[in-house]
Each structure stands twice: as structure tokens, then as C-alpha cells.
Amino acid sequence: MEKEPASKVELAPGVGGGGEIPTFDITLKVRRYNPEVSDEAHWDEWKLTMYGTDRVLDALHKVKWEHDGSVSFRRSCAHGVCGSDAMRINGRNRLACKTLLKDLDTSKPILVEPIKGLPVEKDLIVDMEPFFQSYREIMPFLISKGHEPAKERLQSAEERDRYDDTTKCILCAACTSSCPVFWTDGQYFGPAAIVNAHRFIFDSRDDAGDMRLEILNDKEGVWRCRTTFNCSEACPRGIQVTKAISEVKQAILTRKI
Amino acid sequence: MQVHKYDVVIVGAGGAGMRAAIESGQRAHTAVLTKLYPTRSHTGAAQGGMCAALANVEEDNWEWHTFDTVKGGDYLVDQDAAEVMAKEAIEAVLDLEKMGLPFNRTPEGRIDQRRFGGHTRDHGKAPVRRSCYAADRTGHMILQTLYQNCVKHNVEFYNEYYVLDLLMVDQEVTVDGVTRIQKRVAGVVSYDLASGELHVFQAKSVVFASGGVGKVYKTTSNAHTLTGDGMGIAFRRGIPLEDMEFFQFHPTGLAGLGILLSEAARGEGAILRNSEGERFMERYAPTIKDLAPRDIVARSMANEVREGRGAGPNKDYVLLDLTHLEPAHIDAKLPDITEFARTYLGVEPYTEPVPVFPTAHYAMGGIPTNIKAEVLADNDTVVPGLYAAGEVACVSVHGSNRLGTNSLLDINVFGKRAGLAAAEYALTADFVEIPENPTVETEELLNRARSSEGGERVALIRKELQDVMDANVQVFRTEETLLEALRVIDTLEERYTRITVQDKGKRFNLDLLEAVELGFLLDMAKVMTAAALHRKESRGGHFREDYPERDDENFMTHSMAYKDPSATATSGVRLETKPVIFTRYQPMERKY
Numbered sequence A: 001m002e003k004e005p006a007s008k009v010e011l012a013p014g015v016g017g018g019g020e021i022p023t024f025d026i027t028l029k030v031r032r033y034n035p036e037v038s039d040e041a042h043w044d045e046w047k048l049t050m051y052g053t054d055r056v057l058d059a060l061h062k063v064k065w066e067h068d069g070s071v072s073f074r075r076s077c078a079h080g081v082c083g084s085d086a087m088r089i090n091g092r093n094r095l096a097c098k099t100l101l102k103d104l105d106t107s108k109p110i111l112v113e114p115i116k117g118l119p120v121e122k123d124l125i126v127d128m129e130p131f132f133q134s135y136r137e138i139m140p141f142l143i144s145k146g147h148e149p150a151k152e153r154l155q156s157a158e159e160r161d162r163y164d165d166t167t168k169c170i171l172c173a174a175c176t177s178s179c180p181v182f183w184t185d186g187q188y189f190g191p192a193a194i195v196n197a198h199r200f201i202f203d204s205r206d207d208a209g210d211m212r213l214e215i216l217n218d219k220e221g222v223w224r225c226r227t228t229f230n231c232s233e234a235c236p237r238g239i240q241v242t243k244a245i246s247e248v249k250q251a252i253l254t255r256k257i
Numbered sequence B: 001m002q003v004h005k006y007d008v009v010i011v012g013a014g015g016a017g018m019r020a021a022i023e024s025g026q027r028a029h030t031a032v033l034t035k036l037y038p039t040r041s042h043t044g045a046a047q048g049g050m051c052a053a054l055a056n057v058e059e060d061n062w063e064w065h066t067f068d069t070v071k072g073g074d075y076l077v078d079q080d081a082a083e084v085m086a087k088e089a090i091e092a093v094l095d096l097e098k099m100g101l102p103f104n105r106t107p108e109g110r111i112d113q114r115r116f117g118g119h120t121r122d123h124g125k126a127p128v129r130r131s132c133y134a135a136d137r138t139g140h141m142i143l144q145t146l147y148q149n150c151v152k153h154n155v156e157f158y159n160e161y162y163v164l165d166l167l168m169v170d171q172e173v174t175v176d177g178v179t180r181i182q183k184r185v186a187g188v189v190s191y192d193l194a195s196g197e198l199h200v201f202q203a204k205s206v207v208f209a210s211g212g213v214g215k216v217y218k219t220t221s222n223a224h225t226l227t228g229d230g231m232g233i234a235f236r237r238g239i240p241l242e243d244m245e246f247f248q249f250h251p252t253g254l255a256g257l258g259i260l261l262s263e264a265a266r267g268e269g270a271i272l273r274n275s276e277g278e279r280f281m282e283r284y285a286p287t288i289k290d291l292a293p294r295d296i297v298a299r300s301m302a303n304e305v306r307e308g309r310g311a312g313p314n315k316d317y318v319l320l321d322l323t324h325l326e327p328a329h330i331d332a333k334l335p336d337i338t339e340f341a342r343t344y345l346g347v348e349p350y351t352e353p354v355p356v357f358p359t360a361h362y363a364m365g366g367i368p369t370n371i372k373a374e375v376l377a378d379n380d381t382v383v384p385g386l387y388a389a390g391e392v393a394c395v396s397v398h399g400s401n402r403l404g405t406n407s408l409l410d411i412n413v414f415g416k417r418a419g420l421a422a423a424e425y426a427l428t429a430d431f432v433e434i435p436e437n438p439t440v441e442t443e444e445l446l447n448r449a450r451s452s453e454g455g456e457r458v459a460l461i462r463k464e465l466q467d468v469m470d471a472n473v474q475v476f477r478t479e480e481t482l483l484e485a486l487r488v489i490d491t492l493e494e495r496y497t498r499i500t501v502q503d504k505g506k507r508f509n510l511d512l513l514e515a516v517e518l519g520f521l522l523d524m525a526k527v528m529t530a531a532a533l534h535r536k537e538s539r540g541g542h543f544r545e546d547y548p549e550r551d552d553e554n555f556m557t558h559s560m561a562y563k564d565p566s567a568t569a570t571s572g573v574r575l576e577t578k579p580v581i582f583t584r585y586q587p588m589e590r591k592y
Helices: A055-065 A131-136 A157-162 A180-183 A189-199 A209-216 A230-234 A240-254 B015-025 B062-072 B079-099 B138-152 B229-236 B295-307 B327-333 B337-347 B404-429 B438-452 B459-473 B480-494 B510-534
Strands: A022-030 A043-051 A084-087 A093-094 A110-113 A120-122 B002-012 B030-034 B113-121 B126-132 B156-159 B161-175 B178-193 B199-210 B247-254 B271-273 B318-323 B354-363 B374-378 B382-388 B557-563 B573-581
Touching: A043 A055, A043 A120, A043 B337, A055 A110, A055 B156, A055 B459, A093 A230, A131 A189, A189 A209, A189 A240, A209 A240, A240 B382, B002 B015, B002 B178, B002 B404, B015 B030, B015 B138, B015 B404, B030 B161, B030 B199, B062 B079, B062 B113, B079 B138, B079 B404, B113 B161, B126 B438, B138 B404, B161 B199, B161 B229, B161 B382, B161 B438, B161 B510, B199 B404, B229 B510, B229 B557, B247 B295, B247 B337, B295 B354, B318 B480, B327 B337, B337 B354, B382 B404, B382 B480, B438 B510, B459 B480, B459 B510, B480 B510, B510 B573
Parallel strands: A022 A110, B002 B030, B002 B199, B030 B156, B178 B382, B199 B382
Antiparallel strands: A022 A043, A084 A093, A084 A110, B113 B126, B161 B178, B178 B199, B247 B354, B271 B318, B318 B354, B374 B382, B557 B573
16 A cells, blocks of 8 residues: 655645746748649748647647638647647658647748658548558457457466557557658558557467468568668657567567567 | 448447447448547547456445446436446456457456546445556557457448438337327438548438537547537437536646546546645545545635635646656556656656646536437437437436546447447338438538638637636536526627638538537537526536535436527527436435
């Protein structure tokens, strides 16, 4: 039993912070594309006054809600768990809702483009179907051959830890669409599919690791990875993507999970 | 217009919708329609856990869980539904484990469990470890696991198909020589966001699982997409909405932002302090303190701020203190939420308390159903073929205040029930002929939004709506504030008829989507406020300062809100009541 915390403590002065939030000016440049209007993409830019706590998503909303309603992008939860708003921000794949403006260089225009390697539908919206197709191909579900126990299957805390990192994936495609191999070869499974295969291959309850390793041993599988680490840097969930891919490669070579 | 034909159509691909789809998809020809992608739904944002009396770490049983749920809901819970939920909770957790959900484990390898607000041992004696969890991303793991199993079972998804109308026809039925008119389901109308085309889905069964309405408030934990669409569609088609005055404010939203910090933080030992460093919950709930139910904690926090003991330069928040917990423990059990505090407020939870304030979180009310998840057209008439589950529904297991973790449980238990019942019905029933011109109302709705050139901005009206709801229909309410809210909502509705949607295209017209969503938000804000005005007592999440006591004599009833243009005093919302179902617990004073 942990001990009860004190009923009353002395708080440090200024604890919690808050109060007046500073404002600053930014220039937001957004890559626009709408085949209903033109086959050519172009840049639009807006000068905006934003708050110190604002994120890139807030700037996009400010544009959409106050300047140009036709600017199109996906978003939902707005705090980095739903995976809707992966985009290229100043040349790096990030979630718009997790990127604070104050952490960017606001002396220069902030460039926002759709993620690369997937067909652009309109502005920042891409066709996610090829991405989900790769995901589905690695059989992203638990396959267990034994008898189903009456209660839960047992799994030790250590066994659970073995694949913890790759359970964090939110399927935002930031990793896959940052991968230079994926840009040039759309057939490549891409990091996200391999991450999700890893999640099951190293789950002690799963019995289909060999099948998944066989799928990833394909010519469009893990061997395409050139270990550029773009994916690990891009992951908004901090998953060590390149490490997960290396572990899958190792497992294929040694056939040991 | 394209027409599709399925036995079962499920509207929404969050936890409830996908849990239903896993059952229905294996038994009947099933389609899932979602305005997002399946893994984007807000189930994924749930953090703390899912309660079930597994008794893996200490003594527990489902009857205690039922009692806690009933008492937590301040006795407005339908007790037959609470029993079903608490009993089937155990199987629901085991189902998820078998589907592959990576629960945290005990040293023996069993599913680990932790404490959560309002969940107690032996009818309130002390907190109990009942919540099954996967770190502080249990909702994420549930959403992923359910999607994975939908992939396994080849469930058909129509992604970014926004359902805008429910098709029902009136049929004459004769039972025991008495002929009456009965509503029957024919299908739904949806708008394909990618192409801007309308698609009609003819179906024997329709399951609404489209989530909540948290975007009527400014400070909210809810996703941008939670705009009460499903509730709004049902309401416009004459289905009543139950208990809409009860909206939950989660105590620990990041101050000023509303982003949720799970109750699991308090389950793991974090406590709340005011500007004087005092653990103020000792005064409000002496037995279980910081683990009191959410309505009580949220009200206590708001009261501390009102009485001048708020922290910060504007004295407008309180502090969530984790500094007495081991950093390693925080990292193992609460990694995501401590990351939120760092990212969005720049606060280091290891060493500094985190500024928090209540944030709009969950609609206890919704489309009325019975325990088979069948939708009711009044107090007891079932609409054959129509089902609802999850936050969009009101079964009612949450009464006037939902306990933490019971929503993840609700979606799993009643999502499964809805999927099974919808498939079973579809296997015996015939298709109902879809009405002539099934899309006429939807086209009118879209054309009005597209062609109006009055110059009013959707975003501005929405902001004013959210401001007025935050100011007047929040934790504390009075007749005066509620009437003020209704007055403003009426003017906003009038301005809504004069909006201009700038995007005139068909392809991914999300500008138009937001305009349609605002229409639902306005309707729902009106229903919530009218219902709050009607309930002249304080119970659970609904606190009337002009009627601060619970009044069982006059208000131990559910409210049922009907669309009725003749009810002019309450902006076209007519309020009726529905009896609460009691099985084993008589109302008692609610103390913790």
C-alpha cells in the first residue's frame, strides 16, 4: 500500500503557470490541389496572429474558419491519438495537432504539404487506401491455434513488454510516407505494416508468426528497408520503428521469435 | 444516387459500431458506414480502463459493480440494464483478451486491475481494483483490437460516408384485433465525402453507433467530429431523446485546453489540490476522496475556484498532483497523459502539479433503447429493425452520472447485443420498400446549406453556441442561465438560415460537412437546455442552483424530449417522462 499524500503542502510560487498567453505572427503556406478546379497544385499563404499554445492544426482551422473555407484537411481528436492529421510540416512528417507553432521557426513561412507517396485527393487529403491495403496484408489480428481457455490467456509482464512499443501505432502513415523506398516503390509494405506485423509476431499468444515472417520475406517486404531512420523520426508516438523492422529481419534470418 | 442493399447497416465505426459489426458481420450481410476512418473514432481517446468484476487482484463481484453503477448514476439508472452490463462485463473483457487486446498483467500473468472513481468494495466501503487496462491507452487498444477483428472477419466498411437521414415508413399492424400505425426501418441516406454523391442503403436492420455530442461545448475532451449527428437524425425523424440534460464534465481536463487526463491518474494515487496546497476532496468526499464519482469531483473543483481557491494568476484552475508518485510508476502506468501535460502545457508531472479544470466529456442521454438495444419510439414501443448502442444511445446504464470506465464497457456489452439482435432480426424479417424519392429531404438540407448566401459564418455561429453553452449549461445551472441559453440558441438558429458555405465543390467538401454538423449541434444544444430547464432538481451531472436537492417525489423519472413545433416556450422541444426501472436497490442519499 502506498502512503497517503499529505492533506496540505506548501506550493512553490507561480506553480502551474498560466495567465496572459503571448501572441505572435506567422506566415502559413499551404500546398493546394483540387482537380475539380485545376490539375496543377499551387501554394497559398496567409499571415496569421496566433497564441503561444497554438498548434499547426489551430492555424489551419483559423484559415479554414476565418479566411478560406475550401482549404481541406482531415482531423478529429486534435490531441495526437486518432491519427487523422499527419502532414508534411516544414519538410518533416508530423501530426498537425501535436506540433506547437512556437516550436517551429516562425521567422520564416511555415510550409504545410500532404504526406508523400500516396495519391493526393484534395489539398492535404490523400488516398489512404493503399496504406490500409498493406496493413491488411500482414494479417493484423491475433491468430491462436490452441484451445481457447475459459478465462484469459496467461501472459507474463515481460512477455507483454516484448511488443508494447509497437502497440502504440495509430495508423497515421507518418512513418510509411516518410520512407524514401515507399516514395519510389509503392508496392513496398512500408514501415507501418511491418510495425503492426511486429506487434503480433512478438506477442506470446500468437501462433502465426511464421506466416507473417514469410509474407514480409517477400521481395516487397522488409528487405527493401534501407535503414534510413526517417520512419523512427517521423513517428508521433515515439515508436522505435527502425528497431522493430530490424527485429523482424533478424527473426526471418534466424527463424527465432 | 446509388442504391445499396444490406441486411444490416451500422452507422459509426467506433467501439460500439465495430463490436456490433464483428457479431453481425459473421451472421448477416453487413456494411459499416463512418464519416471518418474506423481507427479515427473517439473510442481511441479513452484512457483509463474498462471495469469488470474479474476479482483478479482482490475480492469483487458483479453485484457490487451493479450497485456502484446505480448509486453513481444517482439512482436514475435502469437497474435491469445495469445488471446486464455488470454481469456481461466479465465476458466482454475476456472476449477482448481473446481477440488479442494487450492488457497489462499481474505477476501471475492474469489481467491486471486498478482503482477508478466510484468503483467500490461491498457497497461503498472502500475503493476496489476493478478496472482492466492497457497502460493509459485502453481505448486505443480496444479500437485497434476491434478493427483488427473486423479485418479478420472481412467486415465491409464505407469510409467517409456521412449518414444524414434515417428512412422509416409507417405500416399498419394488427395485434389482437387492434390496428395501429407502426414505424419500420427501411434504410439510411449517406453522403460520400470523396465524391459528394448521395448513396441510399436499404437495410432490414440499422444500428446507430455514431457517438456523442461533446462539441456543443467549448472546453471539451471530445473530437471535432462529435457533433451529435445520430441523435439529431433520430430526433428529426420523431424518435425521442432520453435524459439529455445529463452531460458529464470530466474533472481533469488540461486547463484552458480541455484535453483529457485520465481518472487513472487518481486511480494510481494522484490527488487534487487547490491554491492553498490543500487536498480539498477530503472535505467533499471523506471516505473515497479523490476517487469520488466525476460529477462530485467536477463540482467540488468548480466550487473551489468560485470560492477563490483556484490556482494560477487568474485563479481559474486547480492542480493535479502526481509529484509524490515514483517516476518509474508514472512511466509504466500513465505514459501518454504525462506526455500530454509536457507537450501542451510544458509542465513536468514528475516534479510539478498539473493545471486542470473540468472539461465536457460524455452525454449520459441519447436515443432510448431497451436492454436488447432496440430503439424505442416512445416509452415502450419498439421500432422493429432499429438499434442503438454506445454514447449515442441511452439504455440507461449511466443514469444521471456515468462512472469512469463504464463507457468502454457499455460499447462492448451493448455493441455486441446490438450486433447480435440486428443480425437475428434481419435473418427473419423482409426488406421494407424504401420510400419514393428517399433523398429528397437530404438534398434539401444540402442545397439550403450550399446555396444560401447570407454571409453568416458557420465557425462563428458554432463558437458563439459553444460559448453560450459553456457559460450557461455547464456544471452549475439555474432557470435564468438556461433561459438565456435558449434565447441565444434561437437567435443562432435564425442566423444559421443565412450561412454561406465558401467551398462550392463536390470533392471532399468539408466546409459543407461542418455546416451540416452545426445544424445537429444547434438541435442538440436546444434539447439539452430544454431538458435541463424541465428538471427542477439536482441529480448527478445536472446541478440546479435554484433547486439544489434531489427531488425523488417529482423527478425520479427519465426525461423524454420530442421534436414538437407547437412547444414554443421551449424552442420546439416537448418534454415527457418515463419511469425508471428498479430491481433491487431503493434510492438512498448519495454520500462517498
